[in-house]
Amino acid sequence: MDLTLKIWRQKSPDSKGKMVDYKVTDISEHMSFLEMMDVLNEQLVAKNEEPVAFDHDCREGICGMCSMYINGEAHGPDRGITTCQLHMRMFNDGDTITIEPFRANAFPVVKDLVVDRTSFEKIQQAGGFISVNTMGRTTDANNILISKHDADEAMDAATCIGCGACVATCKNSSAMLFVSAKVSQFALLPQGRVEAADRVLNMIKQMDEEGFGNCTNTGACEVECPKGISLTNIARLNREYLKASL
Amino acid sequence: MSGIIPSSSVARKFAMAISALFLVFFLLMHVSINALSLFSKDAFNTASHFMGTNPLIQFVMQPILMVGIMYHIIMGIVLELKNKSARSIKYVVNKGNANSTWMSRNMIYTGLAIFFFLILHFKHFWVEEINYKYIEHLPSDPNRYYDELVETFHSSITTIVYVIAFVFLSLHLLHGFQSAFQSLGVDSRKAKCIKTLGKVYAIAIPFIFIVIALYHHFNH
Numbered sequence: 381m382d383l384t385l386k387i388w389r390q391k392s393p394d395s396k397g398k399m400v401d402y403k404v405t406d407i408s409e410h411m412s413f414l415e416m417m418d419v420l421n422e423q424l425v426a427k428n429e430e431p432v433a434f435d436h437d438c439r440e441g442i443c444g445m446c447s448m449y450i451n452g453e454a455h456g457p458d459r460g461i462t463t464c465q466l467h468m469r470m471f472n473d474g475d476t477i478t479i480e481p482f483r484a485n486a487f488p489v490v491k492d493l494v495v496d497r498t499s500f501e502k503i504q505q506a507g508g509f510i511s512v513n514t515m516g517r518t519t520d521a522n523n524i525l526i527s528k529h530d531a532d533e534a535m536d537a538a539t540c541i542g543c544g545a546c547v548a549t550c551k552n553s554s555a556m557l558f559v560s561a562k563v564s565q566f567a568l569l570p571q572g573r574v575e576a577a578d579r580v581l582n583m584i585k586q587m588d589e590e591g592f593g594n595c596t597n598t599g600a601c602e603v604e605c606p607k608g609i610s611l612t613n614i615a616r617l618n619r620e621y622l623k624a625s626l
Numbered sequence: 627m628s629g630i631i632p633s634s635s636v637a638r639k640f641a642m643a644i645s646a647l648f649l650v651f652f653l654l655m656h657v658s659i660n661a662l663s664l665f666s667k668d669a670f671n672t673a674s675h676f677m678g679t680n681p682l683i684q685f686v687m688q689p690i691l692m693v694g695i696m697y698h699i700i701m702g703i704v705l706e707l708k709n710k711s712a713r714s715i716k717y718v719v720n721k722g723n724a725n726s727t728w729m730s731r732n733m734i735y736t737g738l739a740i741f742f743f744l745i746l747h748f749k750h751f752w753v754e755e756i757n758y759k760y761i762e763h764l765p766s767d768p769n770r771y772y773d774e775l776v777e778t779f780h781s782s783i784t785t786i787v788y789v790i791a792f793v794f795l796s797l798h799l800l801h802g803f804q805s806a807f808q809s810l811g812v813d814s815r816k817a818k819c820i821k822t823l824g825k826v827y828a829i830a831i832p833f834i835f836i837v838i839a840l841y842h843h844f845n846h
Contacts, residue, residue: 610814618810621811
């Protein structure tokens with residue numbers, strides 16, 4: 381299939397970006413979206429033009445690096461996927477596809493479609509861990525009984541890959557779904573309860589300092605999340621915050 | 627969680643939710659009293675006279691209500707401005723409809739529409755009431771409330787404005803009701819019944835208000 385691509389081009393973090401049109405030809409419907417971008421870049425390099433910079437790593441929906449906003453949706457027009465899992469069969473021959481970087485002041489553009497998600501790392505460093513002694517007297521994890529329900533919910537929350545689609549799609553650029561997943565995966569387990577109060581207060585404080593917006597419960601984050609992180613985690617985060625504050 | 631406008635984003639959610647649920651409770655009381663006017667002039671006058679003369683309602687509940695309304699409006703505007711400033715460069719293409727409802731994305735606009743309506747509503751009833759009782763010190767008349775209601779809805783333009791405002795109220799409540807509970811961290815297992823209750827409330831309450839406005843416009 382032949383496509384017209386409208387892509388955000390920006391040379392550096394401080395330069396002014398703009399949308400640029402490209403024609404890309406001979407795209408197979410079996411290709412992933414990133415493979416289509418590879419074809420475009422090969423065509424650009426062959427013409428001595430600067431290839432489009434975009435993030436990617438595992439290309440199997442695990443790393444959370446690919447971060448494009450495609451035709452007005454984070455990771456494009458499909459559900460439960462990252463951009464590397466988006467296939468060209470979702471588009472038609474002759475389509476025009478708009479490709480933009482994830483937009484949020486907390487995710488500044490580095491170049492073209494590459495954004496800096498260090499703000500997520502800082503939130504994680506503020507409390508997304510448990511402090512345990514792993515030198516010698518380590519207790520077997522299975523010695524502490526955990527209900528199947530809690531274990532399942534903790535595991536569901538832990539599937540968050542920190543891609544930032546929740547922030548990108550939220551009209552408020554809120555990071556609540558990400559933070560709620562990181563808080564929930566520990567809050568549901570006995571190992572995480574010890575530092576639960578400090579964790580939620582510190583992570584929320586860091587989230588606010590990074591310049592993310594306020595959650596208004598639109599639910600867009602849940603719909604666009606490639607890992608299906610549920611809004612119930614945000615309700616849990618709110619409860620954890622209330623408990624820690626009182 | 628200190629200060630009139632909390633510094634934490636989650637605390638701001640709590641503040642919005644608590645002020646919203648207070649207003650939700652007030653609306654239920656308001657519509658219940660107004661609905662009496664559909665069935666009995668005397669019952670409506672009696673209830674209105676009680677609300678208008680009871681010291682607890684007049685000097686405790688009424689100021690709390692005013693503060694609650696203003697707080698909800700100011701917080702809503704502050705949050706909207708903060709949220710807008712979190713994304714300086716907008717998307718060229720953004721499909722909001724693909725993942726969220728129109729109501730959830732436009733709470734500020736439905737809220738502002740209700741706010742502008744409230745200015746008119748206060749002029750019609752509250753300012754007149756304050757003027758009657760506390761400025762002109764007119765004699766207490768327990769039978770005047772029904773006639774005042776009928777007089778207000780005599781005008782076609784006023785009736786249309788009220789009906790449109792109640793549609794905006796419904797749109798605001800369709801998201802706001804369940805959103806307030808989510809903000810307070812209500813368990814997901816209970817959320818489904820809250821969502822249903824919210825939809826019923828968001829449609830029923832404005833609908834009854836519309837019926838009251840139209841009834842008095844067309845029957846007098």
